[in-house]
Amino acid sequence: DADVTQTPRNRITKTGKRIMLECSQTKGHDRMYWYRQDPGLGLRLIYYSFDVKDINKGEISDGYSVSRQAQAKFSLSLESAIPNQTALYFCATSDLAGGKAVANTGELFFGEGSRLTVL
Amino acid sequence: GQNIDQPTEMTATEGAIVQINCTYQTSGFNGLFWYQQHAGEAPTFLSYNVLDGLEEKGRFSSFLSRSKGYSYLLLKELQMKDSASYLCAVRVTTTGANNLFFGTGTRLTVIP
Numbered sequence: 001d002a003d004v005t006q007t008p009r010n011r012i013t014k015t016g017k018r019i020m021l022e023c024s025q026t027k028g029h030d031r032m033y034w035y036r037q038d039p040g041l042g043l044r045l046i047y048y049s050f051d052v053k054d055i056n057k058g059e060i061s062d063g064y065s066v067s068r069q070a071q072a073k074f075s076l077s078l079e080s081a082i083p084n085q086t087a088l089y090f091c092a093t094s095d096l097a098g099g100k101a102v103a104n105t106g107e108l109f110f111g112e113g114s115r116l117t118v119l
Numbered sequence: 120g121q122n123i124d125q126p127t128e129m130t131a132t133e134g135a136i137v138q139i140n141c142t143y144q145t146s147g148f149n150g151l152f153w154y155q156q157h158a159g160e161a162p163t164f165l166s167y168n169v170l171d172g173l174e175e176k177g178r179f180s181s182f183l184s185r186s187k188g189y190s191y192l193l194l195k196e197l198q199m200k201d202s203a204s205y206l207c208a209v210r211v212t213t214t215g216a217n218n219l220f221f222g223t224g225t226r227l228t229v230i231p
Contacts, residue, residue, distance in 0.1 A: 033218075042223040043162070043206070058218070090161060106210070107152060108219060110161035 003027045006091050006111035014119050019078040021114045023091030031094045032074040033108065034058075034066060036087040043090065049074055081118040089114045121145045123222035125207050130228045131197055139192045139225045141207030149217055150210040153181050153192045156224065157203045165205075166192065194227075202229045 004025045013019055023032065034046040035058075045058030047066040055066060063085060065077045078085055092108040122144040131137040143151070150169040154162035168174055168183035168190060180193040192205055204224040210217050 035221075040223060043208075043221040045218060045220075048218065105150070105152070105164075105167040106217065107164045107167060108162075110163075112161050113159070 002112060004091060004093055004109055004111040006089075006114045008114060009112065010115045012117045012119065013081055015080075015082055017081050017118075019081050019116065021076045021089055021091075021116070023074045023076070023111055025072050025091075025093045025109075025111075027093050027095075027109060028071075029093035029095050029109070030071065032068065033092040033094070034064075034074070034076045035090045035092060036060070036085075037090060037113075038087050046076065046089075078116075081116075083118045086116060086118045089116060121209060121211060121220040123207055123209055123220060125205075125222045125225045127223070128226045128228070130230060131194075133197055133199060133229055133231050135197050136193065136195050137197060137227065139194075139205050139207075139227065141190045141192075141222060143188050143190075143207070143209050143222075145188075145209050145211050145220070147212040148185065148209060149212045151181075151183055151190050152208040152210070152219065153179075153190075154206040154208060155203050156206055162206055197229050199229050199231070202227060 007022045030051050033048045035043045037043050044060050048056050049068045052068050067075050090113050091111040094108050125141045153165040156162040166181035173182045178195045183190045204226045206224045207222040208219045
C-alpha cells in the first residue's frame with residue numbers, strides 16, 4: 001500500500017462545480033503539501049501545512065482552499081472549478097525541514113497524483 | 120521569486136553516460152534535490168546536495184556548486200527504464216518555511 005494516498009485518482013467535472021481532492025498518509029509526517037503540475041510549468045506549490053493548526057499559502061493559492069483534518073489528512077478544495085484548473089495534482093509529505101546533515105534531507109514523498117479535468 | 124533552469128529534453132543511448140544540468144538563482148538557498156518522474160507517475164527522490172561537491176549513489180551522482188548556482192545529475196550505464204523526466208528542485212528558507220521550488224523538468228529519452 002502507498003504511504004501517501006490520494007483520492008480520486010481521476011476526475012472530470014464541469015465549470016462551476018465544487019471539487020475536493022483528499023490526501024492521507026501513513027508516514028507520520030507533520031508537514032503536508034499540495035502541488036499542481038502543468039506541462040511546461042513544472043510543479044507549483046498551492047498550499048502547505050506544518051501541523052494541524054498551521055495552514056499557509058503557496059505560490060498559486062487563488063481559487064483553492066485546504067483543510068488539515070488531522071495529522072494524516074490534508075484535503076484540497078476548488079470551490080468553483082474553472083478550466084484552467086485542469087492539471088495533475090500531487091499531495092506530498094515531509095519530515096523535518098532538513099539541515100546540514102546529509103542523512104536528514106527533509107525530502108518530499110509524493111502521492112500517486114489526481115488528474116483533474118474541468119470542462 | 121526563484122529562477123530554476125534545466126534543459127527541456129535530452130536523448131541518450133543505452134549504456135552511455137548523460138549529464139543533466141540545472142542552474143538556479145534563489146535567495147535563502149538550503150539544499151538542492153533531484154527527482155525522477157515517469158510519465159503519469161509521482162516524482163521519486165533521487166539525490167540531495169546541500170554542500171558543494173559530488174554525491175554518488177550507484178549509477179546516479181549529483182554535483183553542487185553553491186557559488187555558481189549550478190548542479191548536475193549524472194546517470195551512468197543508461198538503461199531503457201531511465202527514460203523519464205528529471206526534476207531539479209531547490210529548497211529555500213523564507214519566513215520560517217523551507218519549501219521546495221521545482222524546475223520545469225528535463226525529459227530524458229534513452230534509445231537502443
